[in-house]
Amino acid sequence: MGTAVDHMPVLLGEVSDFLRVRKEGVYVDCTQGSGGHSDEILSQLEGTGQLIALDRDQEALDRARERLGSHTRNLQVFHQNFKELPSLLSRLGVGAVDGCLLDLGVSSDQLGSPERGFSFQLEGPIDMRMDTRQETTAAQLLNECSVEELAEIFWRYGEEKAARRIATAIVEHRKSSKFCTTTDLAQVVEKVKGRGPHRIHPATLVFQALRIEVNQELVGLEEFLEQAISLLAPQGRLVVIAFHSLEDRIVKTVFRKAAGKCVCFRPAEFCDCPRVEQVRILTRKPVTPSPQEIESNPRARSAKLRAVEKIETTDN
Ligand SMILES: C[S@@+](CC[C@H](N)C(=O)[O-])C[C@H]1O[C@@H](n2cnc3c(N)ncnc32)[C@H](O)[C@@H]1O
Structure with a gap:
């Protein structure tokens, strides 16, 4: 660090x-x-x-x-x-x-540390805990929550319109490989939403929502x-x-x-x-x-x- x-x-x-x-x-x-x-x-x-x-x-x-x-x-x-x-x-x-x-x-320093897993722009373990003494990480949520639970997180804390489709794709993806890195999640979201003409990355709201849930903000x-x-x-x-x-x-x-x-x-x-x-x-x-x-x-x-x-x- x-x-x-x-x-x-x-x-x-x-x-x-x-x-x-x-x-x-x-x-x-x-x-x-x-x-x-x-x-x-x-x-x-x-x-x-x-x-x-x-x-x-x-x-x-x-x-x-x-x-x-x-x-x-x-x-x-x-x-x-x-x-x-x-x-x-x-x-x-x-x-x-x-x-x-x-x-x-979240601070720019937290976002800018790949090993903290807050950012879809930097590859690192998908962690997102502000307090690393806490048990639940973003990876755990991605690998363990049901489609309904994930969709609820993405909708409630990200107001993500594709919440359910993304949640379904996540549960499908983890049948063959578990979520370990920020890139794993960014790629699944991008596959569902496409890159689009927008300036903001398609995974922005999903990352925000997961972070809010992990840290119970x-x-x-x-x-x-x-x-x-x-x-x-x-x-x-x-x-x-x-x-x-x-x-x-x-x-x-x-x-x-x-x-x-x-x-x-x-x-x-x-x-x-x-x-x-x-x-x-x-x-x-x-x-x-x-x-x-x-x-x-x-x-x-x-x-x-x-x-x-x-x-x-x-x-x-
Ligand atoms: C936007 S940054 C603060 C930046 C700070 N004002 C500065 O000038 O450097 C937000 C900080 O709040 C901390 N934080 C978020 N939720 C918290 C909580 N419930 N209790 C204590 N710290 C928290 C984060 O870990 C992060 O370091």
């Missing part, structure tokens, strides 16, 4: 503006990755200021350590799933935080965002960057609900939304990268940033 950092932090200036770091505040970077956003937050902390950073990928944390070098006086790092943040904070004796960042999804995200809001100090801010519509929809709905708005969209007399105002929405529309940022970092193109601020009340 190399530790050279390729990942460019997305919407760095915007994250910094929305987090509005106070030099002695307590911040959490839930997805430290290669440390780009952490670096920016740390550069603004002084004295008792703290950054608590988490990632479920040990290789990412190693890269971040290399990037941050001596920049670590105010930093504590944990190899953990951010869904465990509430118990981590209570173990650390931290009652509330001034800011929390989630930069969701959307399971519990809604509950986690609600917990993260409850962990904010008054005027504390939660900033989330999502990279696909399924993720962004969850973020948008949780933020609307926490802002006391209706999320069921039924007529007022039938609406049973809680309508309790815990936060103020800071981004009426999602913030997206500028054309210049997309040009220098094409991976940023699908990023959508949303942010909320905790309202000062006596009962939350």
Whole structure:
């Protein structure tokens, strides 16, 4: 494994503006990755200021350590799933935080490591685990799930229109040879869908869907965002960057609900939304990268940033 950092932090200036770091505040970077956003937050902390950073990928944390070098006086790092943040904070004796960042999804460094098996462009074992301590790999799913289960994954997490045909071809293929590499899967999908005139590779959505399933990325995200809001100090801010519509929809709905708005969209007399105002929405529309940022970092193109601020009340 190399530790050279390729990942460019997305919407760095915007994250910094929305987090509005106070030099002695307590911040959490839930997805430290290669440390780009952490670096920016740390550069603004002084004295008792703290950054608590988490990632479920040990290789990412190693890269971040290399990037941050001596920049670590105010930093504590944990190899953990951010869904465990509430118990981590209570173990650390931290009652509330001034800011929390989630930069969701996969990093360029993960995509660019063939041995991690995230990319159809690089041949490697089809693994896709962010946390390699976890048992289930993408290869296991491909070799063991039924047609129905695979089709459900590709449809639910990739909105892949050819989900069922691809799932059937996968189960047919594995009768003669098991799935071992990223190329095995890319070729089966390409055979079903053809290359097409499009710029995007035919296996893009299938790879995205499998990755989301392997890492259970959307399971519990809604509950986690609600917990993260409850962990904010008054005027504390939660900033989330999502990279696909399924993720962004969850973020948008949780933020609307926490802002006391209706999320069921039924007529007022039938609406049973809680309508309790815990936060103020800071981004009426999602913030997206500028054309210049997309040009220098094409991976940023699908990023959508949303942010909320905790309202000062006596009962939350
Ligand atoms: C887009 S990258 C973050 C990049 C980072 N902000 C930077 O500037 O380098 C997303 C990171 O989130 C991590 N990740 C995804 N889901 C996670 C989870 N549930 N818990 C902890 N880390 C997670 C991934 O391992 C990956 O390193």
